[in-house]
Amino acid sequence: QKEVEQDPGPLSVPEGAIVSLNCTYSNSAFQYFMWYRQYSRKGPELLMYTYSSGNKEDGRFTAQVDKSSKYISLFIRDSQPSDSATYLCAILGRDDKIIFGKGTRLHILP
């Protein structure tokens, strides 16, 4: 079992819809959870991080961690065409290394 699993998509939604992106992870000891956004042929950009369980909100973005089910989510409200990108979930694993999911390709249709 991989340490972080993420559905690669693609996921296509109409502009203005709520987007839900999800990942699962294997090790209950992980405490830091991150979401990165990556536009085509660019480096990943840190969107948000969450420590332990709970929600964190930043503008139209909400990150959620459910440690009991080892499930992490990113919600995007009022989605815009500029949100079209690949979204990578990530965890801070053993030995201070970040472990990334494969990324989900998101298309927001105007």
Place this chain on the structure above:
Amino acid sequence: DTGVSQNPRHKITKRGQNVTFRCDPISEHNRLYWYRQTLGQGPEFLTYFQNEAQLEKSRLLSDRFSAERPKGSFSTLEIQRTEQGDSAMYLCASSSAGSLYEQYFGPGTRLTVT
């Protein structure tokens, strides 16, 4: 711009040649990381430095790969005797030791080995 920078942005080389990439991290960050990313995959950890010390290398980093950070500032990643399987995006990131989860990435160097 005070973000992470990488040079060159693109590199095309023939199999068997050596290549070297450079990364300039955010100036106040003492940790520097190298990752490799192939199409449809997330970045995979290669190695990292704290200041000038290389603290860990992934099993992915064969003996053809070497990385340095001589003065604890910029870093170089060299690949000797390149192979077609080395074609990938090579990403550099930096963080402060107190915020390991906040890694900031550069734009990457895209390597194509023909």
